[in-house]
Amino acid sequence: MSDLFSHHRDTTLARVAPLADRLRPRSLDDFVGQEPILGQGRLLRRAIAADRVGNLILHGPPGVGKTTLARIIAGSTRAHFSSLNAVLAGVKDLRAEVDAAQQRLAHHGLRTTLFIDEVHRFNSAQQDALLPWVENGTLNLIGATTENPYFEVNKALVSRSRLFRLQPLEPEHLRQLLARALHDPEVGYGTRPIVVTPEAADHLVDVASGDARSLLNALELAVETTPPEADGAITIDLAIAEESIQQRAVLYDKQGDAHFDTISAFIKSLRGSDPDAALFWLARMVEAGENPRFIFRRMLIAAGEDIGLADPQAMVVVEACAAAFERVGLPEGLYPLAQAALYLAGADKSNSVLGFFDALTGVRTANRQQVPSHLRDAHRDGQAFGDGVGYRYPHAYAEHWVAQQYLPSALQGEVFWQPGSLGWEGRRREQLQQRRAAQLAAAAELAADQGDVLSSSPDDPQLERWLQRQATAEGERLDNLRRRFWDGAHWQRNDRVLVLEARSLLWALDPLAATPEGGVVITVGQPSDLERLQAQLQVLDALRQPQLLVVPADAPASLQSQLEPGEGSRFDWVVARQPWRGLNAQQLDKWIAAVGAQLSANGQWRLLFSTPQLGPAAGLQALSRAAEPALQPLLEELSALERQQLQQEPNPGQLARQALIDQGWRVEQQHWQESLQLELSAALTARWLTPESTYLGQLNALRGSPLTAAAIEMLQQGFHRHLGQQLPQTVAHTLLRAQRP
Known part of the structure; x- marks a missing residue:
């Protein structure tokens, strides 16, 4: 009887479920969007096809397919699939799932995959309760969250999971969903005569802003509330569409990921001297109800960190605008708020004040930090110990400056502040460099007077650092060469990279770190090179390891036969250091033809000889x-x-x-x-x-x-x-x- 009632309940739910839920795709082939991580040949698609998904955390804004993707994985895995919603579940529910998973594993040898929707809603204790069972393999975890998992999910869980970020859907993807909703006879409106005008469709797609759920909910509301015409047809025009989805939602939570992302975008726009972007992100925060005092605090930090002494007035302007805001309040206070943002965006930039942290490092590492005798206080016991003797009073000299040493002897010649070339400090840069050169000469003169020997002791920090640099010169040279090789490279997380004739992992390290959702393929010329690279790869996580292929120098065509077929196997980058050594022009032509055929339309070669x-x-x-x-x-x-x-x-x-x-x-x-x-x-x-x-x-x-x-x-x-x-x-x-x- 209970099965009968359960079947009746499921049938009723399927009939009355919202359109967005009824239209959920059931397979990867029906899934719309997210080609960068789910396209042919992409890492996640391969993992799903091989039933080797493992622990997974999907994060991204609402309505982009996180829950749908988890359900598709459930339909393709051979493991038992269970799901919980973190809003409703507690530790008791987790323990019940763990007990059931242990029973399945012990009695039937069946693995369990547990899907937790809104996983960031679990508190620390609940997330900790998951950790031992994820650690020992009792459960495979698939979590979905709208927040940044690095901030909202237990670090131990994050470290044991693959993270994939789902992006807002593109307009063409939303149009595909709209067309399916209108024409699908089983789960959509295919059995009803519904017409959506082009203007209405454009408005729905635009205001949905990449959120499929928002689009389908608006369509459902428009269809269900619009009376049919005489012939039974329902026409959705622009006016109806505007009523159904009246305002673009501002995704913003003062304690969530959007809060930190938006203030980050605002500060980076100020740092990048883009007043238009700064005003946009400022308006977004104000519209979402952000506290203007918080924004002023962040602008004060930016005035010190990113503008600094290139324009010392920046701090003064922000402080004055903050005081004006406190005096007039809202809404008029938006004027000084915007004025402060525009001043920072237009000001000269310098981060030279970060030299303080270099000085802090010097304090923590230098062995000898005694105050030089000529700088010591002469009022207490100067006559007895000679403190203060030799000090030169700057105001007694021309321009109120005299060359003398103010740093401890062990740090003579150390430079902590490197002034930029812009604004206030730029006008003083040349003068400072001249004075530093004079100070070094003054230091040597003072040392000779006092009998000190500069930079000659084996335990001198400066000499020790120089010796260490010499010992690692080759490593530094290669690192500098690697940096120059990748200079100007603009990575996408889903890029695919082909590294030719690699003899080490050096030229693959950057793309391995920058393209976690794409992939890296490395070719070697002979099996011995393959064995050497395989030994190096043991330190990498299994899903982060690049694919290794043996492509002999005389057989470039064998590359294509070893790659997965289809557009998804195309590469965005082909890179190499010293490839094709010893080949003649005809052989080299064959290589470039074979490899070039694997590059995408916007793909790029980067070769260093x-x-x-x-x-x-x-x-x-x-x-x-x-x-x-x-x-x-x-x-x-x-x-x-x-x-x-x-x-x-x-x-x-x-x-x-x-x-x-x-x-x-x-x-x-x-x-x-x-x-x-x-x-x-x-x-x-x-x-x-x-x-x-x-x-x-x-x-x-x-x-x-x-x-x-x-x-x-x-x-x-x-x-x-x-x-x-x-x-x-x-x-x-x-x-x-x-x-x-």
Whole structure:
């Protein structure tokens, strides 16, 4: 009997359910929008198809499909699916779900997926109650929330879950839903003669602002409240549409995600000197009922942090406007509120006051912070200890300034404040630099007078920092090169990136961090490279790991066969450092054709080529020119051969540029040179001068005859006499960026 009643209840609910609920899609193929995370080849779609979703948190504004997507996952998983609404459920309900999940796992080996709608509504205790069972795999969690999970959800739960942000639906997606609602005979109005005029449809789509539920609720209200005409048809015109969805909702909660996002957008607009955007976000906050005192407090912070000494009056203006607001109140107080925002948006910008935090670091790390004797208080015991002796009174000198040292000895020469080039501080920048140079000279003079030795002690912080920098010079050089490689890259979270011929993860780290909803595919030339990268990938989460493919240098066409078919497998970026080494122009053409076919319409190439400009002999010649005249004739001959070899070798960057141009790509290139200091070691010397070395083979081929054993011995001795010294090197870099015209 209970089953009969349950069936009758479900049937009745399905018949009277709101249109938005009846139209929920039942499969991914029916799901509208969110292609960046659910398109063909995208990570979440692959995970759903493989039934490997795991713990998942979906966040985004209302009406974009979070609950619908959870129900689709429920229909595709082989696990038992349960759901709770955090508004109604408590710890008791959670325990009941956990007990049932344990029973299923123990008796039937069946996993349980628990969907929690509005998961941010759970308090800390309720979220903590979930954690042990998510941790040990008793439950797979799918949470849905309109708030930022990083702020509103337990950090431990967030760290164990994949996060996907759903965006407001685009107008074309809303039009698809509108058409389906009007024509679907089962769950929509397909059996009724309903006409929506183009103007009414445009208005509904526009005011819904990406919220499918708002659109469908407005349509339902319009249809159900509009009387039919004589022929039974119902016409929804612009006037009816305006009544059905009268005002665009301002999504704003003073304690929620929209509150922080909107004030963040406002402050960033001020920082970016965009008065129009600043006024828009200010108006949005005022319209939503934000407290103007809160806005004034944030503008005071911006006046200090983002404008600072470029315009010292910014703080004064905001404070005066805040006082005026307190005096006149609303609504007239909106004038000084807007005036303060416009002044900050138009002011010169500088964040040089952040130098305070560098000074704070110096306080916490410097070992010797004694006040220099000439700066100490001379009124108490100056005669006994010489405190204050040597102090120069600035007002007794021209321009009321004199060069002397004010920092502790251990920090002499340290720079904490770097003035910008704009506004008030920009006009004082050159003067400050001159005075700092004079202060360093004054410090040395004072130290000589007092017998101090500057920067010569092994435990001196400045010297220690210099030694540490030298020890990590190569890592810093590569990091700087990586930053220049990605300079100007504007990532989207759903971008797909193809990294060609990777020998490490260095060039994939940026896209791995920036494209969590897209994906990274890395190709290697041979299985040994694949094994090395697989070992490095063990530290990454399974769903964050890039896809690794072996694409031999002579088989670029094999790339396409290893990728998933369809538009969703296209890439937004193709990047590489030193690709296609040793290939001729014809082979390179094949690679660019094969890879270019995988790029999306707006996809971009980014290729970096680096070629040395000096060989070992030229470097040794520079080191030993004065000390070893007998070695110079041999080094001059070999240096000339090295230059000849470098000129004869095809420039891979220019070959790639020409191949891209020939295939219709618009190419931009950057050239720069980098001076390096290569430490001369025994291993490096052995690599160059062993009989089977590539270096000697190239030299012998150019000479037409091999070097004699005596000449090689002379070279070895010359290198060994300079072991540990820095061999000067120059590398020419070429960065290519290419897009479709």
